[in-house]
Amino acid sequence: MNNLEIEFNQLVGKAQTVRNRLGAVRDQIVKGLYQQAQYIAGEVVKTHDRRDDLDRKIDNIVTSKFFGYPLMIALLSLVFWITITGANYPSAMLADLLFAFQDRLTAFFQWAGAPDWLHGVLVLGLYQGLAWVVSVMLPPMAIFFPLFTFLEDLGYLPRVAFNLDKLFKKAGAHGKQVLTMCMGFGCNAAGVIACRIIESPRERLIAMLTNNFVPCNGRFPTLIAMAAVLMGAFVSGYNSFAASTLVAAVVVFGILVTLAVSWVLSKTMLKGVPSTFTLELPPYRWPKIGTLLIRSILDRTLFVLMRAVIVAAPAGAVTWILANIHIGDLSILAHFAGWLQGFGHLIGLDGYIVMAFILGLPANEIVVPILIMGYLSKGAMLELDSIEALRQVLINNGWTWLTPLNMILFSLLHFPCATTLLTIRQETQSTKWTLLSALIPTAVAIVVCFVVTQLVRGLGLV
């Protein structure tokens, strides 16, 4: 070390002392710059355009301290409400159609004299799994995605990022993380890739590790179905409004967990100071409905559905095989579930549910279908054409209101799907972070479900 370096380091040390005394220097500097820019613009710019004024007025409400959050939650609930109520009817119709076709298929197999196992694998396994995924997933997606794209094109999403920026900063994370979370609503793998927009490696890792706490499209149907089951079967006076409020609350809870985990990470494994960034609030624009529909249906709905179908079809077949190969007097599936029963019970689920989550690793979409197949393989054959029928199966399998609640929590918080994990591996080039991105959410999910279950049972509520 030479003289220059020593002197320079002394100076840096002195500056540090002054900085510690002053507090947030960066914020004060940025504030000074903004005030000056505002002052100058006020002096030299004359605008006769009313639209800009209107934008500002809207922004003052949308991003205000008072209305900002309530409006966000209200909009979120509204989107879910429209999705849930709107999806009911087409879902039932699609199910009718697809399961009617299944009967035809069965008839065809009988006519052709196909062996039972072939009919089982192809029709009861592959086709039924597929039919379930399509009828349950397609309608909510076809409604949810256009609505979400609408808010995006309207220019509302950057405002959401703006509103939440402060919270994320407090959690030691980057404000842009909100935007990656918005992508996560569609698909967590896409959300993880979107984390590239965050320049600081520390904050990018935080965003990647927590992206999973935003329910992706593969889990939305599970959440929506479980919310409907919970509000319908176990709480008297079902209405879709209560169910949608519950889903919105779950999303908000996911965001809170994101903040909490980000905070812990930034205080432990990924220490550091959050960096500032400039977020452009684009002018509000009325979206072009035609392109919006085409884009959200083609690029998002069908894309995600295809992905789900590709995974669900073989998974359905495999699950059927597992459910129908018997060792002793129980199927492999039942053995597996029985083995997981103790652990499942501890966190308010059961062996079949835990098994469904584990087998659902390739894609979250197939968790509910696997679960249903698992239950159905125990004997009673039912045609699942409505939430009502689903509810009946669940009650027969010893569900209380606590079970769907825990299922919602576990689905929201548990390990990401295989695609997301592979994406994280690709993006971080690190096995350690990939493992952590699976372990941290799983640990959180187990702890939360365990606490909720023990609390409810301890208070004698079930």
Added chain:
Amino acid sequence: MGLTAQSTGIYAFLEELKCGSGAQTNAVIALAGNPNTGKSTVFNGLTGLKQHTGNWPGKTVILAKGNYQYKKKNITLVDLPGTYSLLANSADEQVARDFICFGDPDATVVVADSTCLERNLNLVLQVMEITPKTILCVNLIDEAKRKKIEIDCTKLEEILGIPVVPTAARDKVGLKDLKETIHKIAFAKKIPQPKQLAYNQDIEAAIYEIQQEVERLLQGRFNSRWVAMRLLDGDTTIIKEILSYLQRMKMDQEEGLGKCLEVECCE
């Protein structure tokens, strides 16, 4: 000794810049600006087809360089990455800042979108803090007119203390004025005296507290006020960069190779 990968990055780029373009360059001009301000249109409008891209070694940032002749001077224009600020949150911002700060351009043109001038002024103010040889190009003036936005450029010039040139680069309006202004600033017929932005009392007092010492250490190489502010800000990237710059200078002086840059690369 003391040369980090980052610091060699800019010097390698500068050497290539000064010598790689063939003909002798009389002045190097940096082109900065927010994204989507028509900065590239200004760049294309000024340089025409005489362009090439260069990689900033060590960073995945590609810079475009171009040449043009004006009044018998050969001008090299460097198109910096579009950024909202120079506070170095991203690789782009770092590259833009490092070039303006260490590249010692003969003038820096900041291209601003006149339809949202306020947002663009942030960058302008930050560039002015680094170098007095700043020119503000208020672009998209035609679009502003269509949106019924009026900008008083004379007053803006007065408030900022730097030359302001309105342009509509798409239609090549104002580009000749811009060339003339660049010429004046680069060849020192007119050195602007930008009005420095005064921060709140606490910050100003703190700047004052360490500025003298900074000045002594820098020996007039950079704007000591700006460096003092970066030190206060605790921006480690720039602190490292300044130290290695000073060390490089010292090394050069000791070895009596004051002009080593030119000698080394042009032989």
